[in-house]
Amino acid sequence: MQDALARLDEYWIGQGCLTVQPMNTEVGAGTLNPATFLRVLGPEPWRVAYVEPSVRPDDARYGENPNRIQCHTQYQVIIKPEPGNAQELYLGSLAALGIDVHEHDVRFVEDNWASPALGAWGLGWEVWLDGLEITQFTYFQQAGGVNLKPVSVEITYGIERILMALQGVRHFKEIRYAPGVTYGEVFGQSEYEMSRYALDDADVESTRRMLDLFAAEAQRMIDLRLPIPAHTFVLKCSHAFNVLDARGAISTAERTAEFARMRKMSAAVAELWVERRAELEHPLGVASAAEPAAAPAVTPAAGTGARRLVLEVGVEEMPPSEARSAVTQLRTLVTEALATTRLEHGVIAVDATPRRLVAVVDDVAAREADHERIVRGPRLTAAFGPDGSPTPAALGFARSQKTDVDALERVDVDGVTYLAVVRKEQGRDVLTALSGALATAVGTLRSAKNMRWSDPQLSFTRPIRWIAALWGDEVVPFTVGALAAGRTTRVLRSSAQPQFDVASAEEFTDKLAAAGIVLSTQARRETIVEGAVKLAASVGGHVDVDGEAALLDQIAYLVEAPTPVLGSFEVDYLRVPHAILTTVMRKHQRYLPVRDQDGGLQPYFVTIANGAIDEDVVRAGNEGVLRARFEDASFFFVADSEVAPEQMRTRLTTLTFADKLGSMRDRADRISAIAARLADAVDLDAADRAVLDQARELVKFDLGSQMVTELTSLAGVMAREYALGAGKPEPVAQALLEVELPRSAGDTLPATPAGAILSLADRLDYLCGLAATVGLPTGSSDQYALRRAALGLQAVHRATAVLFPLSLVDGLRIAAAQQPVDVPDAVLDGIGEFLGRRLEQALSEEGVPVDRARAVMLHSDRPALVDALLRRLQQLEDDEDFRRLVETMQRIRRIVPAGTAPTYAAEVLSEPAELRLHGALQAVAGSLGDVTDLAAFARDTRELNAAVTAFFEDVFVMAHEPEVRAARLGLLAAVADLGTPALYWEHLRGA
């Protein structure tokens, strides 16, 4: 291993890097070393490479886990300004390490980086070597809240991982550190002891006090304008925080507060550093700003016939979602670009791979058609005086057009004759016309999240590195930012000829294809599916193409030249719950699981490599990675399985939930109690109640498992597994899964009453506790995801029949009673309103018209009832009586002024129509039945309805006699205010 570090030093020194020593206080990553964090700020150039032992107390595993180390070795490179070819330099460093990039599948997989505590972020990738994440590669955009200019590129190697792969060992302790000495022999004891410190033995109270002392010193140093010591103390804060976190001593609120404090201090440090360097007049000089490319000379096209146009925008690996949306965008931009010309053209086709956006336009004319441009002057009638001499208007127009009145022509527009100048304009040649249009198109490209690099103008999801633009066999000459369009394209970096010139637009896609690039996303996806299916079939399995659709869509944008590779894993791992295995395969590795005919998991997977690789090497590498991940998972599974759920649940005591709200154990106990009260409030049958009562005792116990600590997305899933493993009844296990549902919008909902009640109890507790302590979210930020909790709460209520009678407001009161803090009525009211707004929003997103939604909001505490009412309203849309009733009521509301009291002196009424309506109203008011049965109500008000119609026909409402007028208006108001059902009137009011 020490040789590898030496080789990296040698390589990067050869690239002009300095080497410095690791930071002499504990850091979690090389990024925190001032050689990165401070040096990326400001205008000075900087190239550095160094080793950084990175301490992550949370990763402590006593040295037992084969892949997890509390102090791992990072190798960190910073190049500032980013040099334009950092990816290529990086590949060179792999070669220096002895990795043949032609054999291996090296990929840049989207992975953006952000450190809230540092106020820093960047865009980039994790680099995969045969599926193994070996490097983080980031274009720094901001540090300490300061926008970085120039932009630095950061390359962070995970040395132990790389060495394990290179040496083919399965446990980090087996890495050959130096001749005859293993990593374990050198660092094994330290891993164990520092793990003990981090996980078990660091004194929480002392560490907390250290943290506060460090923070105070950091702030003092900032006040004294000393960014370097200040930064050192910020790092010490960070480490102390990490230790507390690993000890489970950080509440959610504390985390938020500490991050805010560190972010604020980091920002101050960064700002100070920038100022201080300026005061020192930038000892290392100032990096020269990136220059725009010189404007190209545009000479007319030589060709005369219509030709194909190809525009290729070469980008460093785009994230799949960005590539997908960029295709749409480029199509629009190219269409618009062509529309700014008068060029005739054929179909516009746009497609993308991870590294390129390509627009192909067939039959683009060689020239624009010539055309006349008419500049309109005054009307002819206003152009000449009675004596025939031109008016000042005519003279002025002629002067402005630099011509004489005599030379003006007459044109007719909509039957009116105007003086006008008619200019004959020659159509531009295609290259001239496209030059500016394409420059605009490329310069306008943006993504959802854009970055800057060393370009004076461009900004996109990842750096744009080249542009090819061909019309027929001629280059469309234009520049944008620092780039000039040409005829050179780039293909796979591992190709014999990674870049070459293309003779003509017509052969462009063929040349790409010849280099292995499948330009069409659809074709790539098909190639992938076809290959995967075939490989799966070769071992008697198949791939669930429909089930894996989302994953396939993603993979199609991860490779340019899909090369499916079949891998296998040891059958033994299949004893691990398959949910775990597929989660690992899909989420972490983007592997396609192979299944048997019944959907059962097989010990195979398909990974899609990029380009021509050595299949055996890539297979072996990916298998190794999966083995390590499965080994991890299996390790946790076995370890967890040895712990009884009841026992595991006791561990929740050590997990802090939130400030003032106790531990996770406290929270689980509250959920249990709340669930019991909820069950009392609804009509639960005895069997369900028994299930619930068993599940309550164990609720959330799996948060105490190693698996869930590692793979939090498996919370609930593991509860079910471990409960079953421990012999709990299936329904109980299911309920323990369902308490976690839904995990996100659109996720599965609890299917059983017990699960639903637990899920409800979970969310009621969460909302109540956090609203009472940190408050409800305002604005766009929602750090504690209270909105998600609210939506989940309502989704469960809506989906679960047994919960129908339950008011969530009552539920909140039940939850409030369990909180360790006071939950005032005002807070409960606030949550109620918050829930109302969420429900309204959810309904709106589901397409419920806003008026109808508002009509039912009175019952927002019972979302299931809301749904029932909405369904009813929907049905009534086709009810003749109801529609008529609505129309009638609307008519009344149009006539009766707002605020009219719904009372009237019946004795004043005399007209038959008046009396009829009075009678009908009396009858209805006396017989109002079930408020919710709107159809019956509409039926029951048929006579009332007819009476209203007759009234309007026969009676002039606005009578001269005030008392008569008042009585008539009052009568109508009383009809309109029939009052119940309120929702009905609400509905009408909204209409």
Next chain:
Amino acid sequence: MQDALARLDEYWIGQGCLTVQPMNTEVGAGTLNPATFLRVLGPEPWRVAYVEPSVRPDDARYGENPNRIQCHTQYQVIIKPEPGNAQELYLGSLAALGIDVHEHDVRFVEDNWASPALGAWGLGWEVWLDGLEITQFTYFQQAGGVNLKPVSVEITYGIERILMALQGVRHFKEIRYAPGVTYGEVFGQSEYEMSRYALDDADVESTRRMLDLFAAEAQRMIDLRLPIPAHTFVLKCSHAFNVLDARGAISTAERTAEFARMRKMSAAVAELWVERRAELEHPLGVASAAEPAAAPAVTPAAGTGARRLVLEVGVEEMPPSEARSAVTQLRTLVTEALATTRLEHGVIAVDATPRRLVAVVDDVAAREADHERIVRGPRLTAAFGPDGSPTPAALGFARSQKTDVDALERVDVDGVTYLAVVRKEQGRDVLTALSGALATAVGTLRSAKNMRWSDPQLSFTRPIRWIAALWGDEVVPFTVGALAAGRTTRVLRSSAQPQFDVASAEEFTDKLAAAGIVLSTQARRETIVEGAVKLAASVGGHVDVDGEAALLDQIAYLVEAPTPVLGSFEVDYLRVPHAILTTVMRKHQRYLPVRDQDGGLQPYFVTIANGAIDEDVVRAGNEGVLRARFEDASFFFVADSEVAPEQMRTRLTTLTFADKLGSMRDRADRISAIAARLADAVDLDAADRAVLDQARELVKFDLGSQMVTELTSLAGVMAREYALGAGKPEPVAQALLEVELPRSAGDTLPATPAGAILSLADRLDYLCGLAATVGLPTGSSDQYALRRAALGLQAVHRATAVLFPLSLVDGLRIAAAQQPVDVPDAVLDGIGEFLGRRLEQALSEEGVPVDRARAVMLHSDRPALVDALLRRLQQLEDDEDFRRLVETMQRIRRIVPAGTAPTYAAEVLSEPAELRLHGALQAVAGSLGDVTDLAAFARDTRELNAAVTAFFEDVFVMAHEPEVRAARLGLLAAVADLGTPALYWEHLRGA
């Protein structure tokens, strides 16, 4: 610079070293990295090399000082077990750095290392490259209080220094760190800011609290048996302490307490580590123990005539004092060794260079003479019975000698005949005889401070690496420890042939001489003097050979092959006070200053290189070193000179003196007040008083200077310089120097009354304050050097006439009144006794007979009076009357029983002699004059004396009548108890 580090890595990896990363918490030296501190413990082998940025807050200079850096770069190598050739490996590493060791003067200069805080020590050297200390080289003996076995060798390179020398730059910021980038550009700002933190801005209270938190965590980790985290926290303690220290916030008592705490914790960590590694069954294996050399086959010498014997013990560079005493020791050991043989031999000559001890014995016989050994049995008279048959005694003797009675011989001893066995023993051959004797001699060699290395038996000041032992042309075969004697010697490491065989003892010294080694110390010293004088003369100067005698003695033991080199420095530096320059030259560099005829300093020096070097290279190197040191000194001098003494004195406020005793400023104020009171108490003339009063106002102001902060030995010297520079009168300046005198036993004493009073006040304050707070020293430890203060106090009193009437006990009372703490009478009494013991010891060391010293101890509070009395006693030794008086008194004391009351009934006396004595006693008692004039007293008691003599002649004291006997005894007792002067009687009592 980064290249140099890479080259060192490469070199040491080639020597089987691991490389590890620097410690990720601040350390003051690479030694503290667990890769050293922990790994040197226990039996596991370990070879490691690493860079260690070493933080020393105390060395912070804002990056302004060209040679002082708060974070300097160490390169640390540990080889365990020490490989036997670490010096040679080290020289190889210099070659790897591009240093031609044949051109340069590379020397190993005694420098032992001890870290009280770590409970660690070792013996070794600082390595000089042309006078520049570039490396620390230590054989670790103990760490954390644990004896190390095997012994490790530690090599610590000072990278910045080496690079400055190699690159020929004069400021660390100018070091070329990487192509196109200087050290200053990379680290300059950090130096400034971290200096600000360390010197000015670290919050003392916070840092103190951190220190306590760290210490508590360290102790907890120890209690939990986790040595690695415990060590980490000990390091954090150490750094926090260093910051506090640099901030001037550590009192003497605090320092002691913190060191004790850290030492205790380090010991616990070390012990734990050893235990834990044993529990882990020593993952790196166990280093094989050093084996003793196989016993040699001894074959008789071939030669027959007497030949020269040479014994050479080859040692790694010995400290001069050890080499000197080893010569004496080896002479004794070889003499004794020869005495255990019967070999005839000539003169034994022993000499030494730094690397060898050589004994040459001329004319050692080839064989011991044969001889008879007689075993004596019973007397002949007791051997045979009357019947001539052997008695049991004779039979028993014969049996014990395994012979028959008949075979016994008869021998005469002192005229008595005995039975005896006479054995003829053949003399041994010289090689056989010497083999064991020389092995014992070498194995018995010891130094004042011994070390262990990888030898199973030997222990000495430095490792013994080879033994040559030749008798004539034959090897005297013996082994000791792992070494076997041979005929190979080693000469200069830079020689073309650094080791070779020597054919015979007779040519041994010639061969050494031919290789440039001057074996005779006397000859080396002469060579040095001669060369230095000649070089000095070449620039019109000379060397003060007598004045530099001690330095010359030392230099003679620093080189084997003296090569004087003349160097110069810029004349400009001569404006710096010469005391500073010579201190730097002598103490730091062992250079001989060159002076003009009047003793004035010239801008030249002579350094003595070892062996054949490139004179220009060595000169340039040494000049560079001196320049840097002078630059430092000059920098401080100029900076200090810009500060008025009054201003400088205000800085004393920031220097803590001692716990509870305030700052140095408080102490200086106390000294001033005490001096005023002392002056009141003695008869000081007005001029002296004026000087004193001026000096009091500034006393100790130079402790606030940068120079004294750097070169503490210049305290006082700088006060004088800076005071003169600021225009203070010469006597005032002198007094400000003299307050610091004497700095050690035998140092110059204050010459002026004002200086003496200040010196006294200084020491009275020191003793009083510390005795009242930390107590007087007990046993052998005296951390605060109170004994030295006491001796200084008394030396000043004894040397200063004006102080004669002053009682130091009164002085202590004056000092006590000034202390910020209560000084109880018991403490003052304690100091009085302590002073008495010190004075007694001083007198004893000066050769005053203990009885006479005791006789004057009554006046120990006035040492000057004690001296006067002792002088008087000395004079009286030749006074006839006094001697007679003493004899008389002694005679009386022999006769009169102890406790006899000095009273008698005069009326009982009747004999003339009785009456004469009674009369004489009455006369003397009535006329007793000046008690101190013993001579007069003796003269005045002539008649008394004569009367006593007559009494003894005529009177039988022990008369039968009890009353007469009582009267006579009482009379004599009264004479003996003449009482005054008490000292006189004391003296007599002691006799």
